Amino acid sequence: MKTAQRPIGLAVVGAGYWGPNLVRNAQATPAFRLEYLCDIDIERARRVLGQYSTVRASASLDEVLADPAVDAVVVATPAATHYAVVMAAIEADKHVLVEKPLAASFVEGRELVEAAEERGLVLMLDHTYCYTPSAQYLRDLIRTGGLGDLQYLDSVRINLGLVQRDVDVLWDLAPHDLSIFLSILPEGVSPVSVSAQGSDPVGAGRACVGHLNIQMNTGAMAHIHVNWLSPTKIRTIVVGGSARTVVWDDLNPLQRLSVYDRGVDRADPAELGRDARAATIVSYRTGDMVAPALTDKEALRSVMEEFAESITHRRAPLTDGRSGLKVLALLEAATASMQQGGVSMPVLTDLARSPEEISL
The missing domain is CATH 3.40.50.720 (NAD(P)-binding Rossmann-like Domain)
Structure with missing residues (x-):
């Protein structure tokens, strides 16, 4: 010691x-x-x-x-x-x-x-990605309320990658995005169910293309697209909130993060009178985009x-270790969903007990 x-x-x-x-x-x-x-x-x-x-x-x-x-x-x-x-x-x-x-x-x-x-x-x-300056900035922005209420998270991680021998594309690439999502989620927001679909168009014996959807306890949704077969490399995360939206382009060293004051606002039904029952009225907000200056440090x-x-x-x-255990819970739920044609599967919420002991 x-x-x-x-x-x-x-x-x-x-x-x-x-x-x-x-x-x-x-x-x-x-x-x-x-x-x-x-x-x-x-x-x-x-x-x-x-x-x-x-x-x-x-x-x-x-x-x-x-x-x-x-x-x-x-x-x-x-x-x-x-x-x-x-x-x-x-x-x-x-x-x-x-x-x-x-x-x-x-x-x-x-x-x-x-x-x-x-x-x-x-x-x-x-x-490693949880320790990048981009992730640290995004975590602070979300947890201090800078994005407003979390509405959605969307990630694309695709490239012409190495087809692994022992795991499919979800287990190979999705842990990066799952760990990022778990590290930036605001207090009280957590995954409750997962659905996933995968395909093996090249006959590798395991999924080479995968889509994973996560439902949060607040109604917010997260989506992850992973792919070993894309001729272009994309590493992008979009996090949408009621006040702002952040785009993280990890392949753009000059502007990895862009914070947009743009979005959709719902009108107050009390101000719409009788017409509120006939239609949902929204307005589109167009504001500034800010590219925060980030420190350049190896994660x-x-x-x-x-x-x-x-x-x-x-x-x-x-x-x-418990954050790693949460990632495993999400991956196992995704695997079970993929094996059953994409049906929604519950995510373990009590990490101190075995899957057999938990009823969700």
């Missing part, structure tokens, strides 16, 4: 696609001292570290977890291995930051959350800083 006399000893497990980014940001975070890069392919780990690195490469997770210099572990292994690796780290009394998704199922994810909470350990999800650096601060101050991070 961390002491006040030294930095937090850290090990990164997994030297694949995301591992080098984690190594770079861990080494740039003063609160951490990177002790190990662990991978079953030790030569790959050594290549990532470089010839002159003082960080140790290891092919043994047991060796890493047995070292008292390691206080925390970052897990960047395939999703199917998350449960075993994260649970081993928790049982070794290590804090854990894990890539999405938390686990392969809600039941496994809940076991990890409970194990970490029982030991007083930080369990955090690397939901993964903020992830590492949040992980370190959560360990140091013994507090829950923004994307804690």
Whole structure:
């Protein structure tokens, strides 16, 4: 466990696609001292570290977890291995930051959350987009009432992507948008049901195109479109409120956020007299567009800083284990809906109990 006399000893497990980014940001975070890069392919780990690195490469997770210099572990292994690796780290009394998704199922994810909470350990999800300046600005704007009442959320995340071997497009791409939505929702707004549809036009054996609809307890709706087969890359989120609407274009570095004072206002029925029963009268509001100035900071650096601060101050991070569990609940409901032709499925609302024990 961390002491006040030294930095937090850290090990990164997994030297694949995301591992080098984690190594770079861990080494740039003063609160951490990177002790190990662990991978079953030790030569790959050594290549990532470089010839002159003082960080140790290891092919043994047991060796890493047995070292008292390691206080925390970052897990960047395939999703199917998350449960075993994260649970081993928790049982070794290590804090854990894990890539999405938390686990392969809600039941496994809940076991990890409970194990970490029982030991007083930080369990955090690397939901990187939640730590972007755009997401942080949007969260503050929504939660301070700057958008008015939330009306809808709409996300498009499509590109000519890598068809995954172990998950469909919903499980691969939708966690990004689900985690963003959960992190920016105002107090008291939560998902209650999900419907999803998917298609496999190329015969990959899993859905390559997916549409997911989420109904909120306030009547607001969220929609997510994900696609591995699009020749163009689009990453756009639109959040509509009764006062303003925000468009987040993540591929536009010069103007990622645009805040529009434009929308539809409903006339007060009391002012319409007898005609109010005949028609719903609306007026269209056209105001200014503002592009807020955002800081230019790598989101993964903020992830590492949040992980370190959560360990140091013994507090829950923004994307804690329970937020990862909510994402799993939504994904499992979406999968069940897709398997049944798109019917609406309830979302688990009591994360402390098993699916079999919950009646919604």
